[in-house]
Amino acid sequence: MSATWADIQKLASALQKAQNISGEKKLSDNNVIEILSTLRANKVIDIIFTANGKEYVTRKHLRREVANECLDKKGRVSFDDMVLGLNVDYSHIVEAVKNLCEEDDSFITHGAELYTKDYMDDLCRKIEEKLNEKGRTTIFEITKSFDLPTIIIDTYIISQIGFKINALKDGESIYTRKFLDTQKKIIKGAVGALTKVCVMEQIAESLEVSRNVFVTLWNELEQEKVITGRIMGSKSILKQAYYIPIYFIKLSEQFIRNKFNSDGFIDMSCFKKLFMLDVNGALVGIFGKEKVKKMVFLNSIVLEKEKFDEFLVNLKDDVRLKEYCNVLDCFNETSNVALDKQDLEVIKEKYIKGNDEFEYVSVDDETLIIYSKELSSKIYEALEPIVKEKARKEAPNLVIQLKEQSSKKAKVSDDEDDDWNTNKGGKGKKKVNTKKSSTKKGKAASNDFETTASIPLPREELLKTATKLNIAPRDVIEMLFDKLSNKLEIIFQHEIEITVTDLSQSFIQDKKKIRREFEEKAQSLYNSLMTFYDGTKVIEEKNEFASNKLCESLKEYLFKSIGTDLFNTLLKILSDQPIEDNLVGLKRDKAIKELSVPEDIKGMFTKLYQLLNSNSYEDFLSTMDSMFASNSSGLKIKFPKDSVKKEFQNSYLANLKEQLNLSTDHATSLLLSIIILLNVRCGIAIHASGKLVSALLTYLNSSTKLNEAESSLLLSAQAAVIEVFKSKGSTSLQLSEQLNEAMEEIKKITNE
Known part of the structure; x- marks a missing residue:
């Protein structure tokens, strides 16, 4: 059980007496401290030693000392000051403060300081006195002036505003009621002096309060009926809100009343300039509901009903007289008022649509033409024959366009007939849709191909024709043209379809003819390729180095020339687009x-x-055979039979002889002669260039198909041709004559 202060005093007295007793042995100070420490450790006594360890105090007494220390410091003391003043460790001060605040609610602690509530009350009184002097302050100024933590200010000071502190808080600012009353008087004076519209933010800037407080004061003045004007916009955004003084409102209403009564109309822009957003409400306030009901509201103006009715009568009279009328011009003549395109839209929707007497057409949303149904019929009747005639003239041009497009896009099959389709085009254009279901022989057309072509409607020609007839001014006709163009396009389409139908069959036949020509060319090239390839095989069978080298050269030249030509021709057959060579x-x-x-x-x-x-010639031929054999390729090229090859070889020989007879060039004549002799003497057909003359002549001599004189003649002619090439045209007359004689002898040999 803890010892009381009286027990400790008795113990101290006993120790003192023991120390004072004379004797041989006494307790030292260290022994006394050790005894007390042991007693405290065994919880016999509960005391706290001072920092130097020479003095001690009970916890209860320490709490009393802490409280006295705070009161001595006028209600505010720091923990560090108490450590120095009471000479105990910091931890004992912290514990003592905590226990003191729990036992006595008149004390407050925060951070490392101890306060009394009386100190807080005295602080509120000082802040109120300061506020009464200045009228306003801020939380930051209070914190800075009294050097207090923010949490103390928020908890014990700010919460007393309106109670112990007679003031009003807004955000970080604090105002006295007296100061706010002064600001209200400033607002009242400023508003009373205004005669023109003013931005609310300008009024607020003249005060020393926040925007929220300004709005609060303004609302109070409105409730007190001090502010007689009105606000346009939201007070939450002062820079976009306007104050309209009562004086300005009365003058504006008087202006609108006089303007409308004088002119019979008023521009909508006037209301905006006078800060009247609710036009209908403003008019009701000025004229009353009954009169407003008789007004006509357009987009840009408000008119008297009598004036607008007058305009409608004039509009109808103009249409009956001239068969057309420009609404904008008519209104300007009647009312001397300029309308905008939205006004025209209102007039059209409310007063013209659904009228059986006339029709209308809008152009670019800025022009509205009213016209009689008779005028539309007259223009249509005048343009109809022109459209038909133009369609008949332009139909052949359309066929040309279709041919050009079909050569790029259409796929034609030999076994099927074709349908010709184009779709209807856009404004001012005509696209034709013609389907040919049978041929002249009555056979059903089973293959369709689609192309698209267009011919423009002769707009200018039609307009000029209608203008010359004095049906209506050109600008009126132009406005009506687009509305009539749909009907005219139907006529144009019909006439073109009739003409194109007659021409389409010949177009289809042309397409088939072109394909057949390419297929015939491809077959002929394939026949020649295989015939010449057989010739190279015969040379290859000799199996000599010279003949093998000649064979490879012949194959290379054959496939580079005829093989490439055949490849390109096959592409042209299957392609929808024109193919270069x-x-x-x-x-x-x-x-x-x-x-x-x-x-x-x-x-x-x-x-x-x-x-x-x-x-890779064998692979090339194998791949080509596979292509020809495939049904999906659409190619109808057949491998040439021996009889076909023989026929081609004979035809080729006759052609070579004809070329030889017409040739005047010695080198060409020599090449042709060698190829002819290979055909006649050796029975092989080859395709060769002049570079192979020497090798071909060597092979021919080795074939034993020439006698010694023929071989010598050919070799002499070859040497002479080479000499002519080397001399570059400066050969002697004798050599030329000898070469001419030799070539004549060679030609005779080839004709034997």
């Missing part, structure tokens, strides 16, 4: 990609080109 690079790849065939056929085309450039 010698496609290379990206153009060739694009042409293959755009073919209207399955992907495997496109792959074959790509492979064929690669094989052409890699000298």
Whole structure:
């Protein structure tokens, strides 16, 4: 059980007496301290030692000392000051303060300070005195002046505003009621002096209060009926709100009353300039509900009903007299008022639409034309024959356009007839839709292809014709033209369809003819390729180095020339677009990609080109055979029979002889002669260039098909031709004559 202060005093007295007793042995100060520490450790006594350890005090007494220390400091003391003043550790002060605040609610602690509530009350009194002197202050100024933590200010000071502190708080600012009354008087004086519209923010800037307080004071003045004007806009955004003085309101209403009574109308912009957003409400306040009901409201003006009725009568009279009328011009003549395009829209929707007497047309939302139904019929009747005649003249041009487009887009099959389709176009254009269901022989057309072409309507020609007839001014006709154009397009379409139908069959036949010509060319090239390829095989069978080298050169030249020509011709047959003769690079790849065939056929085309450039001739021919055999390719090229090859070889020989007889060039004549002799003597047909003359002559001599004189003649002619090339045209007359004689002898040999 803890010892009381009386017990400790008794113990101290006993210790003192023991110390004073004379004897041989006494307790030292250290022994006394050790005894007290032991007693405190065993909880026999509950005391606190001072910082130097020479004095001690009970916890209860320490709390009393702490309270006395705070009161001595006028109600506010820091923990550090108490540590120095009471000579105990900081932790004991913290504990003592905590226990003191729990036992006595007149004390407050925060952070490292101890306060009394009397101190807080005295602080509120001082703040109120300061407020009464200045009229306003801020929380920051209070915090700075009294050097207090913000939480103390918020908890014990701000909460007393309106109670112990007679003031009003707004945000960080604090005002006295007297100060706010003064600000209200300033507002009252400023408002009373205004005669023009003023931005609310300008009034608020003249005061020393926040915007929220300004609005509060303004509302109080409104409730007190001090402010007689009105506000336009929201008081929550003062820079966008306007105060309209009563004097300005009365003058504005008087102006509107006089203006309307004098002119019979008033511009809507006047209301905006006079800060009257509710036009109908403003008019009701000025004229009363009954008179406002008789007004006509357009987008930009308000009119007397009598004046607007007068305008409608004049409008109808103009239409009956001239068969048309410009609404804007008519209104300007009647009322001397300029309308905008929204006004025209209101007039059209409310007063013109649904009228059986006349029709209307709007142009660019800025012009509204009213016209009689008879005027529309007259213009239509005048333009109809012109449209029909123009359609008949332009139909052939449309067929040309269709041919050009079809050459790019249409895919034609030999076994099927074609339908010709184009769709109707846009404004001012005509697109034709003609379907041919049968041929002249009555056979059903089973294959359709679609193309699109357009011919413009002869707008200017139609307008000039109608203008010359004096039906109406050109600008009126132009405005009506678009409305009539749909009917005119139907006529134009019908006439073109009739004409195009007659021309379409010949167009289809032309397409088929072009394809047949390409297919015939491809077959002929294939026949020649295989015939010449057989010739190279015969040379290859000799299996000699010279003959093998000659064979490779002949194959390379054959496939580079005839093989490439055949490849391009096949592309032209299957392509929907025009194909150049010698496609290379990206153009060739694009042409293959755009073919209207399955992907495997496109792959074959790509492979064929690669094989052409890699000298893989057998693979090239094998791939081509696979393509021809595939039904999905659409190609009808057949492998040439022996009889076909023989026929081609004979035709080729006759052609060579004809060329030889007409040739005047020695080198060309020598080449033709050698190729003819290979055909006649060796039975092989080849396709060769002049670079191979020497090798061909060597092969021919080795074939034993020439006698010694013929061989010598050919070799002499070859040497002479080479000499002529080397001399670059400066040969002797004798050599030329000898070469001419030799070539004549060679020609005779080829004709045997």
